[in-house]
Amino acid sequence: MILRAKYVLDAKFELIDGGLVRVxxxxxxxxxxxxxxxxxxxxxxxxxxxxPGFVNAHTHLELGSLHSRVPVTPDFCDWLSRLVPKMRELSxxxxxxxxxxxxxxxxxxxxxxxxxxDISRFASMTRQTISKTQHRPGVxxxxxxxxxxxxxxxxxxxxxxxxEFASSDLACGISPxxxxxxxxxxxxxxxxxxxxNGMRLCIHAAESKAEEEFLLHETGPLKEFLESVxxxxxxxxxxxxxxxxxxxxxxxxxxxxxxxxxxxVSDSEIDLLAKTNTSVVYCPRTHHAFAHPPHRFDDMVxxxxxxxxxxxxxxxxxxxxxxxxxRFLASHRPDLSRERILNAATLGGARALGYQGVTGAIAPGxxxxxxxxxxxxxxxxDAVENILTGTRQPTFCMVAGQKMNLQAEV
Numbered sequence: 061m062i063l064r065a066k067y068v069l070d071a072k073f074e075l076i077d078g079g080l081v082r083v084x085x086x087x088x089x090x091x092x093x094x095x096x097x098x099x100x101x102x103x104x105x106x107x108x109x110x111x112p113g114f115v116n117a118h119t120h121l122e123l124g125s126l127h128s129r130v131p132v133t134p135d136f137c138d139w140l141s142r143l144v145p146k147m148r149e150l151s152x153x154x155x156x157x158x159x160x161x162x163x164x165x166x167x168x169x170x171x172x173x174x175x176x177x178d179i180s181r182f183a184s185m186t187r188q189t190i191s192k193t194q195h196r197p198g199v200x201x202x203x204x205x206x207x208x209x210x211x212x213x214x215x216x217x218x219x220x221x222x223x224e225f226a227s228s229d230l231a232c233g234i235s236p237x238x239x240x241x242x243x244x245x246x247x248x249x250x251x252x253x254x255x256x257n258g259m260r261l262c263i264h265a266a267e268s269k270a271e272e273e274f275l276l277h278e279t280g281p282l283k284e285f286l287e288s289v290x291x292x293x294x295x296x297x298x299x300x301x302x303x304x305x306x307x308x309x310x311x312x313x314x315x316x317x318x319x320x321x322x323x324x325v326s327d328s329e330i331d332l333l334a335k336t337n338t339s340v341v342y343c344p345r346t347h348h349a350f351a352h353p354p355h356r357f358d359d360m361v362x363x364x365x366x367x368x369x370x371x372x373x374x375x376x377x378x379x380x381x382x383x384x385x386x387r388f389l390a391s392h393r394p395d396l397s398r399e400r401i402l403n404a405a406t407l408g409g410a411r412a413l414g415y416q417g418v419t420g421a422i423a424p425g426x427x428x429x430x431x432x433x434x435x436x437x438x439x440x441x442d443a444v445e446n447i448l449t450g451t452r453q454p455t456f457c458m459v460a461g462q463k464m465n466l467q468a469e470v
Contacts, residue, residue: 064105065110080092081430086460111422112420114383117176117409118318118343122150124160124164129375132349137268164380174458175410179262191225191230195468196459198459202234206237233262234253265322266321272302275298304326324353333365345378354393369404383433433454435452
């Protein structure tokens, strides 16, 4: 198959006017202003920018049914106190979880997402659902583990490392939920299990100012919240360390680890992330909804940290669209370069999820994960600026050389 577009965004984030992409099986074979047509007639995608498929490096598909049911406020702990009862209801509604995952996968394809990292407390159920779903992105499923007391996280860890439904487009990972919901022993077991099974880790870290206070002093609103839900019943004393320092001392940082959020990090913590080659996923609209201070995206990239983008869940975000996140950043963070934003939305996410050199760019040998975004007729003449400031949604999406059905109904 040969695809033609008004513009193609190549691996250097440069535009090819009237670009062509030749796809053979699941792989990109050739890219340029001219390619070997052979006996094929190009499929003309029209006035679009053809670019690498988006990578959503952090979401929770199973929370889709909570969309608009837990309004976000700047008080993170108050929001958690309202979220937890809703999540407990989910455990009694398996069909609702399945429906949320199916809808989330379909919505992701419509948004042009071709690879995503999903956090799941019900990993056995969600992985089976994902494996049976066609017309979907590739998925890295991080089985979520919680447990402060010794041995409390064992059942969830066994579920996380169970790869029964793993395949070429469904990888398994482990998510020790957060620095304050996983005790030192459970965190250590997750790190060991990840290393033993070749699995990546995803951990919520430095998400709120309350988390920092709790780890340093074991005081504040987060402690009150945890005690109210039975999540911190036996004190081990304050950790006397900031979140990233704590994870580093626990051996949880490294190239196999992806940290979600990192909204409150010091210069020394940025140095630790850089030295350990730990990736960070930034969720712009969720970050904004909680009124956090500006994310240190540029400082992290300048330090050599791989920063990617995520949507978080529909419990805190209006959509699962990385295109919406990119557009939000373009309008709310003019200090960030367009190239860095696009890199975070594609190559950065691929690297964080273990797909570096596999997807995230339009180049020969890369997987044919592609999305076409229509250009605004009256928009900027620069194609990248056009889609970043526009509102039009993808009209074409391809995953591993297969054209996706953007109108698929669940």
